[in-house]
Amino acid sequence: MTVRMTAYWKKYILRHWQLYLIVAVPVAFLITFNYVPLVGIQLAFKEFNPIQGIWGSPWVGGKQFAMFFESPFFWPVIKNTLLLSVYSLLVGTPAAILLALALNEVKSQRFKKVVQMFTYAPYFISTVVLVGMLNIILSPTIGIYGQLTELLGIADPMDILGDPKAFSSLYVWSAVWQETGYGAIIYLAALSGVNPELYEAAKIDGASRVQKMVHIDLPTIRPTIIILLIMSIGGLLSVGFEKVFLLQNMLNLSTSEVISTYVYKIGLVHMNYSFAVAVGLFNSIIGFILIFSANLLARRFSESSLF
Amino acid sequence: MRSHTLIKESMGDRIMMAVIYTVLTVVLIAVAYPLIYIVSSSFSSSSAVMSGRVWLFPVEPTLYGYEAVFQYPQIWSGYLNSILYTGLGSVISVTLTVMMAYPISNTTFVGRRILVWALLFAMLFSGGLIPFYLVVRSLHMLDTIWAMVLPGALSVFSVIVAKTFFQTTIPGDLYEAAQLDGCSDGRFLVSVVVPLSKPVLAVLFLWSAVGQWNSYFNALIFLNGEEKYPLQLVLREILVLNSVSTASMSLSAEQLKQFEDMKNLLKYSVIVIASVPILMLYPFIQKYFVKGVMVGSIKA
Numbered sequence: 001m002t003v004r005m006t007a008y009w010k011k012y013i014l015r016h017w018q019l020y021l022i023v024a025v026p027v028a029f030l031i032t033f034n035y036v037p038l039v040g041i042q043l044a045f046k047e048f049n050p051i052q053g054i055w056g057s058p059w060v061g062g063k064q065f066a067m068f069f070e071s072p073f074f075w076p077v078i079k080n081t082l083l084l085s086v087y088s089l090l091v092g093t094p095a096a097i098l099l100a101l102a103l104n105e106v107k108s109q110r111f112k113k114v115v116q117m118f119t120y121a122p123y124f125i126s127t128v129v130l131v132g133m134l135n136i137i138l139s140p141t142i143g144i145y146g147q148l149t150e151l152l153g154i155a156d157p158m159d160i161l162g163d164p165k166a167f168s169s170l171y172v173w174s175a176v177w178q179e180t181g182y183g184a185i186i187y188l189a190a191l192s193g194v195n196p197e198l199y200e201a202a203k204i205d206g207a208s209r210v211q212k213m214v215h216i217d218l219p220t221i222r223p224t225i226i227i228l229l230i231m232s233i234g235g236l237l238s239v240g241f242e243k244v245f246l247l248q249n250m251l252n253l254s255t256s257e258v259i260s261t262y263v264y265k266i267g268l269v270h271m272n273y274s275f276a277v278a279v280g281l282f283n284s285i286i287g288f289i290l291i292f293s294a295n296l297l298a299r300r301f302s303e304s305s306l307f
Numbered sequence: 308m309r310s311h312t313l314i315k316e317s318m319g320d321r322i323m324m325a326v327i328y329t330v331l332t333v334v335l336i337a338v339a340y341p342l343i344y345i346v347s348s349s350f351s352s353s354s355a356v357m358s359g360r361v362w363l364f365p366v367e368p369t370l371y372g373y374e375a376v377f378q379y380p381q382i383w384s385g386y387l388n389s390i391l392y393t394g395l396g397s398v399i400s401v402t403l404t405v406m407m408a409y410p411i412s413n414t415t416f417v418g419r420r421i422l423v424w425a426l427l428f429a430m431l432f433s434g435g436l437i438p439f440y441l442v443v444r445s446l447h448m449l450d451t452i453w454a455m456v457l458p459g460a461l462s463v464f465s466v467i468v469a470k471t472f473f474q475t476t477i478p479g480d481l482y483e484a485a486q487l488d489g490c491s492d493g494r495f496l497v498s499v500v501v502p503l504s505k506p507v508l509a510v511l512f513l514w515s516a517v518g519q520w521n522s523y524f525n526a527l528i529f530l531n532g533e534e535k536y537p538l539q540l541v542l543r544e545i546l547v548l549n550s551v552s553t554a555s556m557s558l559s560a561e562q563l564k565q566f567e568d569m570k571n572l573l574k575y576s577v578i579v580i581a582s583v584p585i586l587m588l589y590p591f592i593q594k595y596f597v598k599g600v601m602v603g604s605i606k607a
Contacts, residue, residue: 012417018492019410023422026407029461033442034429040438054441099334102327115331117593118339124585124592126521128539129578132546136574137341144344147359177338185597209323242524246547260436267437268528280435288432 044278057274064278073262081258084244087172089232095176096183097225101213103184104191119181130178131246134170135161162251171247171256186228190221226298233294259283349373349575353568356575372576375569379551382577384534385541389520392537396456397515403461404511405504408469409496413482430463440528454529455537465511472507473500510595517585517592542581546574 013020039054044064046057068074099119106112122130138145140157149157160166194216202212241260248256259279267276347365348356355366376382407426411419433439439458448454477500485495501508523539530536544550551570585592 009417012415016416016492019413019416020418022406022493022496023410026403026461026466027422027425029403029457030407030425030429032446033439033458033461034433035425037434037438037442039434040441041434043437102331105324105327106331111328111331115335118335118342120593121342121589122338124517124521124589125582126523126539126542128521128523128542128546129581132542132574132578133341133345135546135549136571137344142357142359142571144341144362147362150359177341181338189597209320246543263436264528268440273437273441277435277437280437284432284435291431 041277041281043274044281046274048273060274064275065282067275068279068282073257076254077257077259077262080255081260083255084168084171084258085232087168088175089229091172091176092179092183093225093229093232095180097187097221099180100184100187100191100221101217103188104217105209105213116181116184119184121181122178123182125178127242127246130174131243134174134247138170159251161247162249164252164255167247167252167255171243175243186224187221190224191217194220222302226302230291230294230298233290345575345578349572349579351572353572356572371569372572373580375573376576376580379573381533381536381541381544382538382580385536385538388535389538392452392455393516393519395452396460396519397512399456400460400462400465400515401508401511404465404469405496405501405508407461408466409473409500411466412470412473412477414474426463426466436528443529449529450531450535452535455525459525462515465514469504469507469511472504477503506595506598509591510598513588513592513595516588520584538581542577545577 043054043057045059045061046054047060047063048054049057052058103112103115106115125133137143138160140146140149140159145160146157158166160170198216199212202216207215241258241264244256244258245261245264248261260283263276263280263283266272266279343363344361347363348361349372350365350368350370351361352367352369353371355361360366407422410416411422413419443449443454443458446453448457481499482495485499490499521539523537523543526535526537526540527543530540551573
């Protein structure tokens, strides 16, 4: 059996050598930029010395991890990361689902198109531009927020961009503004697959619109919701660096420092490679565990799972 | 009795519909208003913007903001760099994606399972920022165009989308017929698969181009020379770090004072100018992104 398998193997590879040549190029990329970096993980257990390099640097065991766990930044950074991602998950997912359900009810195709066109557009604005827009719109001196507070006679308007308490809401709700329209598309696509006979039957049985949504629409998009949820749970600890970093300032640092921005500062700004690798590895491992547990739970309690 | 309940329910339904239309209208305004406000401000006079007289439409319409942009050389070098990185980066990315996705879309391909698992693992687990940076550094790519177009070129998600597309639209019979006719695998890919896959290639190209155009992180960590900065990094300095440098501009004292006045106006105009290329792609994006998202949502 194995002999025959190997023979088949050889014959296949010889006959389709071109396919292997084609796939070799992207595989080389995958190895270089995804797998070679894994070699660098050993730095988490070493004390990096630039002269001796990755391989030559001395082993120090769990020292870097111990330093991270004991550091005064440990809890704030973990707490901020979790708060931001859980908050995003709890607000962002329902927002996209609700928008899709609402749009699905709209009969006027023109109104539906206009709403979709506008809600979809902010997705293509770059993070830098989004943060730039927040900076000028929410500035108490220039911009619409300043104008509004002046009109209302508020003498000392709150500095939304500099307030640590406002940071998480600023982060989450600006993402809702930017991404809900895009997020709704996938649910709308799933809803378009509902068998119209189900709606007819529900109508005859006297179901209300709300009942129809709860008993037909939601079950239809449940697999999609679950798969997207699993994927976001995996990313729970890797809150997007890009936006947090741009929204960060000296004033809101106490709530805006997350794992990814912390790794960037420790590693690339202060060149403390080993410590930064350890923090990053901690992040990757927790993320990996989370996505597997979420997948396992989804497989056990529903018929859909990611893998 | 029956008709009575029907009327009552349709009453509830009508209220529900009114609620839905109201909510959607509010959502529409909330999303559109900031966009309109930025565009209107960019066409207003500097004094109208500064004194907070712009609410919805341009006040004292001028093009001064855009003139300020034209006088600011960093924006133009950033623009050219972004076009270069976006064009080259997308071509490389789409080519690699197809080269990876096509072989693994063939169920008889020996080694398919290993490659699919290698891709999934790469998607779920990474060495993190520092090891990634060290690899790019040891390849001597720092401060070169290659650091902008190569490291992120292979996206696992795109590969899965392309693979699903090939599997569902390229008939297996076609491949077998071509094989019988003595068509080689490479030739089949170039002259049959690629022409039949234009929709998915368009999706991949747009995804990659939008991503490249909007990204700043790779530039932030890999580039030192300001002359290589893409537009987003120049924008970051103007919009987020609030630093507009007039050093590289040859201006008279009077012009300099004028420019200082326009600094705030410049921010609005620069936002509009930076978003124009994406807006020009918008009709295509809308058509193809929806398709792409749907293809991508099919379980891998």
